[in-house]
Every structure is written in C-alpha cells, then in structure tokens.
Amino acid sequence: MREFFQKYKSTILYGFSLAVLLFLMKWLEFRLIVIDHALEIYIGSIAVVFTALGIWLALKLTKPKKETIIVEKEIYVNDAEFVQDRNQLEKLNLSKREMEVLELIAQGCSNQEIASQLFVSLPTIKTHSSKLFEKLDVNRRTQAVEKAKRLKLIP
Amino acid sequence: MREFFQKYKSTILYGFSLAVLLFLMKWLEFRLIVIDHALEIYIGSIAVVFTALGIWLALKLTKPKKETIIVEKEIYVNDAEFVQDRNQLEKLNLSKREMEVLELIAQGCSNQEIASQLFVSLPTIKTHSSKLFEKLDVNRRTQAVEKAKRLKLIP
DNA sequence: AGTAAAATCATCCTTAAGTATGACCTCCAG
DNA sequence: CTGGAGGTCATACTTAAGGATGATTTTACT
Structure with a gap:
C-alpha cells in the first residue's frame, strides 16, 4: 500500500491538485456572477497556477540523463613477467x-x-x-x- | 536581432502562447453563453493546456539532469619502478x-x-x-x- | 673528551676465474 | 664423405677474487 503510494505519488498529487483546483473553480464560478469582468483574471490565474504545476511536474518526473565516465585506474604489477628477446x-x-x-x-x-x-x-x-x-x-x-x-x- | 530572438526565444514563445490562448478564451467565453454548463470543460482544458505548457517550458529551460557513473577501468602497468626495501x-x-x-x-x-x-x-x-x-x-x-x-x- | 662504528690501507695466502691452446667426438648439411 | 659447428676434456699459465688478520684514521654520537 505504501509502496503503491510511493510509486504513483506524482500522479496522485496531480490528481488531487486538479480536484482541489476544480473545487476552487466551482466556488469562484459562483463569485464571478457577483463580480463582473473578473473572469479574465480568474482564467489568467488558472493559467499561471497550472503552468507552475506543469513546471513542477516536469522537474519531478524527468529522469536524469546518465553519463558514464570511465576512469583509468593504473595498477602497478610487480610481477613484470619476463619475455626473452x-x-x-x-x-x-x-x-x-x-x-x-x-x-x-x-x-x-x-x-x-x-x-x-x-x-x-x-x-x-x-x-x-x-x-x-x-x-x-x-x-x-x-x-x-x-x-x-x-x-x-x-x- | 536574431541573437536577441534566440536568447529570449522561450520567453517570447511563452508570451505569444499566452496571447493566443487569451484570445481563444475570449472567443470561447462568447460561446459559453450559448452552450450551458460547458464552463467546467473549458476551465479543464485551460488547465491541461497550461500544464502541458509548463512541462514544455520546464523541459526547455532547465539544464538536463546529469547523473555521473564512474566506471573504473583497470590498466595493468608493467613498469614496476624500483623501490628500495x-x-x-x-x-x-x-x-x-x-x-x-x-x-x-x-x-x-x-x-x-x-x-x-x-x-x-x-x-x-x-x-x-x-x-x-x-x-x-x-x-x-x-x-x-x-x-x-x-x-x-x-x- | 672518549668511544664505537666506519673507513682506510697493508700483507699473506688460497682459491676461483679467465686465457690460450690443442685434442677428441658427434652430428648434420653441402 | 667431408668440413664446420657444437660439445667435451685436458694442461698450463695469469690474474682476479676471496679470506684472515692487524693497524691507523675519520666520523659520529654520547
């Protein structure tokens, strides 16, 4: 159960955020009837918030690019096998x-x-x-x- | 001029996108009066679009994450320089x-x-x-x- | 200042190493 | 089959190396 949550943490958070925001919108929708011409501001803030959400999601979900660095490690062999000339x-x-x-x-x-x-x-x-x-x-x-x-x- | 565009490409694109979308919203706003109960869909699509925009922005603007993997390559050196005991x-x-x-x-x-x-x-x-x-x-x-x-x- | 370790030199002797020369044998290729 | 190369052995000689002992001088350290 905890593992499931861990695995899909980002997805769940996204869904939850959506739900919360939609609820917020529903509430704001009601307010909008009262306050005229506020729809643009409302839409703008939605855009900004979701842009931020997108950015956050992208940063969280992108996998880091793996870069392999080959380090040459010198090992001094004391043996020095003899090869006859x-x-x-x-x-x-x-x-x-x-x-x-x-x-x-x-x-x-x-x-x-x-x-x-x-x-x-x-x-x-x-x-x-x-x-x-x-x-x-x-x-x-x-x-x-x-x-x-x-x-x-x-x- | 071109360099300026190159440098602020992302910002300009973002601004342009915002303008286009606001225009779209204005147009949709008009439509909403006709089509009842479509505000939720409209807001939802706005959210999705701006989320996508945020993701795109994040991917464009952030430096790719690097994860270095160090692989040691053993090189056997036959030197065996003399060290006095x-x-x-x-x-x-x-x-x-x-x-x-x-x-x-x-x-x-x-x-x-x-x-x-x-x-x-x-x-x-x-x-x-x-x-x-x-x-x-x-x-x-x-x-x-x-x-x-x-x-x-x-x- | 005195002492022990290190470095120096010498002499005598024995043994190992190196040089020279010659002889004999065997194997293999021309 | 014959001459050259590799291997073996011997003798005689010279020189280098190693061993033993003793003595003197430097050097370093207490």
Missing part, C-alpha cells in the same frame, strides 16, 4: 650450452657448481664461459650477467 | 661504502675498477666486499648481486 638471442648466436651456463652464472653459481649441475668437467665450463664472454663482448662473469639482463636474455 | 636495508645494516661497492659490483666492475672509481686502494675494496659478503651471507660477488636483487636492495 629472441631477436637479440639470434644476433648473439649463443648455443644451448652457453645459455645454460649463462643462466647458472646469473644465479651466482661458481664454475665448479655449474660443472656439477651439468654433469661435465670444470674445463668444459671454462671453455663455455670463455666463448660466452667473447660473444657477449665482456671479460667477467659479473659483466656478462649485467649485459645479459640488459639485453633481456635472462630475467 | 628500506626494511631489508635496516636488517642487514649495510654501511654507505658497502652499498656503493655493492652497486658497482652489480654493474660488473672489478675490484680494481671500483677502487679507482671510489678513489681508494684495492685492499680497501676487498675489505668492504668481504664485510658485504658476510652481511649478505654469501661468498661470491655473483651471489651477492643475485641476493641483493632478490632482497630489493638494488634494481
């Missing part, structure tokens, strides 16, 4: 073994540890690393790591 | 010199190069790096670099 890799022409050695060097492994992990001898790792340094145009493992990261060969 | 730095209690040495080591510099850049002797750098490795709990410069990056001490 295949282009650079081709240019440098590193072999599989050299890449493996490079990765292990970057992890801080010693030559001996690398040799153990790859099941080869220490001299083998030395030759690999030497060739690697030559291709990377460096002469220290630390430089190799720095350059490899800069060239996006490793994360 | 001050917390870790405090825990490790590294001195200024040790940090400087760490940074240069990370850049691939040799001890001799670091000594030259910092205007100190090679043994000094060795002591610094030794203490640095001790604090970082590593025993190779490459490990130090790897760990420092992992702990977000350096980019």
Whole structure:
C-alpha cells in the first residue's frame, strides 16, 4: 500500500491538485456572477497556477540523463613477467650450452657448481664461459650477467 | 536581432502562447453563453493546456539532469619502478661504502675498477666486499648481486 | 673528551676465474 | 664423405677474487 503510494505519488498529487483546483473553480464560478469582468483574471490565474504545476511536474518526473565516465585506474604489477628477446638471442648466436651456463652464472653459481649441475668437467665450463664472454663482448662473469639482463636474455 | 530572438526565444514563445490562448478564451467565453454548463470543460482544458505548457517550458529551460557513473577501468602497468626495501636495508645494516661497492659490483666492475672509481686502494675494496659478503651471507660477488636483487636492495 | 662504528690501507695466502691452446667426438648439411 | 659447428676434456699459465688478520684514521654520537 505504501509502496503503491510511493510509486504513483506524482500522479496522485496531480490528481488531487486538479480536484482541489476544480473545487476552487466551482466556488469562484459562483463569485464571478457577483463580480463582473473578473473572469479574465480568474482564467489568467488558472493559467499561471497550472503552468507552475506543469513546471513542477516536469522537474519531478524527468529522469536524469546518465553519463558514464570511465576512469583509468593504473595498477602497478610487480610481477613484470619476463619475455626473452629472441631477436637479440639470434644476433648473439649463443648455443644451448652457453645459455645454460649463462643462466647458472646469473644465479651466482661458481664454475665448479655449474660443472656439477651439468654433469661435465670444470674445463668444459671454462671453455663455455670463455666463448660466452667473447660473444657477449665482456671479460667477467659479473659483466656478462649485467649485459645479459640488459639485453633481456635472462630475467 | 536574431541573437536577441534566440536568447529570449522561450520567453517570447511563452508570451505569444499566452496571447493566443487569451484570445481563444475570449472567443470561447462568447460561446459559453450559448452552450450551458460547458464552463467546467473549458476551465479543464485551460488547465491541461497550461500544464502541458509548463512541462514544455520546464523541459526547455532547465539544464538536463546529469547523473555521473564512474566506471573504473583497470590498466595493468608493467613498469614496476624500483623501490628500495628500506626494511631489508635496516636488517642487514649495510654501511654507505658497502652499498656503493655493492652497486658497482652489480654493474660488473672489478675490484680494481671500483677502487679507482671510489678513489681508494684495492685492499680497501676487498675489505668492504668481504664485510658485504658476510652481511649478505654469501661468498661470491655473483651471489651477492643475485641476493641483493632478490632482497630489493638494488634494481 | 672518549668511544664505537666506519673507513682506510697493508700483507699473506688460497682459491676461483679467465686465457690460450690443442685434442677428441658427434652430428648434420653441402 | 667431408668440413664446420657444437660439445667435451685436458694442461698450463695469469690474474682476479676471496679470506684472515692487524693497524691507523675519520666520523659520529654520547
């Protein structure tokens, strides 16, 4: 019941206003017989009142235009997933073994540890690393790591 | 002249409408004498017409209501600008010199190069790096670099 | 003013890293 | 089938790096 009233509040108010005004008119009609030439004033006031009513109705009933604003919210991803630069890799022409050695060097492994992990001898790792340094145009493992990261060969 | 009309278009139209309707009323007034009991209909139509006029006026003159809906669009930025982990730095209690040495080591510099850049002797750098490795709990410069990056001490 | 931490330098020694060279094997394409 | 590339291993040498210890000087703070 209350919901019904809420929903049609404007319509009911309009109807009620009409009823009241018509009643007022009926009463005024009677007065008009007495007061001559007052009909114009009466009609004018009716016009004004209903114009105001119309304006009020319009303001009440018009639905607001919806305007969507898209706000770009930047989210900084700490992840920064690594994408290997295949282009650079081709240019440098590193072999599989050299890449493996490079990765292990970057992890801080010693030559001996690398040799153990790859099941080869220490001299083998030395030759690999030497060739690697030559291709990377460096002469220290630390430089190799720095350059490899800069060239996006490793994360 | 045209601008004036444009500016006060609504007002002029309103005035004109009023004039027309008053003229109409005058004419109807005459008719009412003939047709009995038609005053109510006449008044009613006046009310309806002016209500409509009011609505029209309101719609024309009032600024359209705006309701802004903010939609957040998530943009994933891969930037991940480096922020030094001050917390870790405090825990490790590294001195200024040790940090400087760490940074240069990370850049691939040799001890001799670091000594030259910092205007100190090679043994000094060795002591610094030794203490640095001790604090970082590593025993190779490459490990130090790897760990420092992992702990977000350096980019 | 005195003390602790930081910074500097040195020496001695060990180990890891880097360089050079040569040899051997395997696989694959010309 | 043969030569080149990749991989393996070895030896010998040089240099850089790392560890241990001690000493002196700066700096900062109570």
